[in-house]
Amino acid sequence: MNDNHKYLLPTYPDRGINIIRGEGVYLYDVNGKKYIDFGSNYGVSILGYGNKVILSALKSQIEKLINLHGSLGNPVRDQAARKLVNMCGKYYSQVYFCNSGTEAIEAALKFTKLTKRGNHIIAMQHSYHGKTLGALSVTAGEKYREPFTPLIWDVSFADFGTIENLKNSIKKDTIAIIIEPVQGEGGINPSPKGFLKAVRKLCDQNNLLLIIDEIQAGLGRTGSFLVSQNDGISADILCLGKGLAGGIPIGATVVSKNVAAHVPVHIHTSTFGGNPLAMSGILATLEFLSDKKIYRHIQETGDYFLKELKKIRHPKIIDARGVGLMIALELRENATWLLKSLQDKNIIAIPAGSNVVRFLPPYLITEKEIDVLIYALKEIFVK
Numbered sequence: 001m002n003d004n005h006k007y008l009l010p011t012y013p014d015r016g017i018n019i020i021r022g023e024g025v026y027l028y029d030v031n032g033k034k035y036i037d038f039g040s041n042y043g044v045s046i047l048g049y050g051n052k053v054i055l056s057a058l059k060s061q062i063e064k065l066i067n068l069h070g071s072l073g074n075p076v077r078d079q080a081a082r083k084l085v086n087m088c089g090k091y092y093s094q095v096y097f098c099n100s101g102t103e104a105i106e107a108a109l110k111f112t113k114l115t116k117r118g119n120h121i122i123a124m125q126h127s128y129h130g131k132t133l134g135a136l137s138v139t140a141g142e143k144y145r146e147p148f149t150p151l152i153w154d155v156s157f158a159d160f161g162t163i164e165n166l167k168n169s170i171k172k173d174t175i176a177i178i179i180e181p182v183q184g185e186g187g188i189n190p191s192p193k194g195f196l197k198a199v200r201k202l203c204d205q206n207n208l209l210l211i212i213d214e215i216q217a218g219l220g221r222t223g224s225f226l227v228s229q230n231d232g233i234s235a236d237i238l239c240l241g242k243g244l245a246g247g248i249p250i251g252a253t254v255v256s257k258n259v260a261a262h263v264p265v266h267i268h269t270s271t272f273g274g275n276p277l278a279m280s281g282i283l284a285t286l287e288f289l290s291d292k293k294i295y296r297h298i299q300e301t302g303d304y305f306l307k308e309l310k311k312i313r314h315p316k317i318i319d320a321r322g323v324g325l326m327i328a329l330e331l332r333e334n335a336t337w338l339l340k341s342l343q344d345k346n347i348i349a350i351p352a353g354s355n356v357v358r359f360l361p362p363y364l365i366t367e368k369e370i371d372v373l374i375y376a377l378k379e380i381f382v383k
Ligand SMILES: Cc1ncc(COP(=O)(O)O)c(C=O)c1O
Pocket: 042, 100, 101, 102, 103, 105, 128, 129, 130, 131, 180, 184, 185, 213, 214, 215, 216, 217, 241, 242
């Protein structure tokens, strides 16, 4: 292990580089080496690094007020909440702000328990919703779960994409279905056409709440503001996070009127939730996401990226897939060597499970940087 990190508990794998600066779609290490960032910090840096509008909003808010407890009102928080709820669609009525994706899921699960009587939740195989205990209970990965069992509630994992299997998983005390519209950590698995609509219908028929986790796939990543919106459905509880606040830690749990009516005062709060700094980041980010041009760019660049990636054929490659700028290359073997080879060629990509290389570039990425990546992959696979 690198000696510089010796006081850090090594819960993260060490990629062996020290990054100190970012600009546009590039990251720079301590030696001035420049990397193209195809990971955007696991989907956080959606507008890249050093965006002038985001920086200016954050700087100006830092000078006014960084933190303010939720019991004290703040106009920036009110504006961020109004704008976010309105952009999510008319089915939603209010939002609870916290500081990470996993916290947004914790809130979603607690609000579900407050709304419905019962103990059984259906999640999907290969799901990822975070690592705090509630979120972990609905996360499928056995290696994350095993040391902490028994986890909480009664959770079944249904086949992602098969409505019959989901139907058969419903029990007398089932209260909700939780789903990522495009699975991220599970290997970049888009839901089959019509599946989300069918899940919504199943929830309505069986009086279940639908929790949609768009923490990774939402906010433009797939070429629309929300995947669920694009599929013509709404959740009862929608979870967002990652790049929502311009890089400041954030989680958001957006709820319908029905759910909101069951959440009393005091029951769920967080000291930093709704802090003005994060709220100013949300307002600035949503300004960018209000411009339709960004979605066209994501769709066009994503289509080009996937088309070029699919052209790379090699016995070690099983599949290239994805939607928008959420793209994966699946190998027949563990993919750590490929991540390392790319890093040696000044390209940062991230894993999704053990054998998938995931690409979640900032939305500013262009064909020029994609060509550099494709060229590097060709070199790696041809050699
Ligand atoms: C779909 C999804 N849900 C929840 C989370 C957890 O978010 P966080 O790491 O901010 O706690 C993630 C993180 O990658 C995610 O991709």
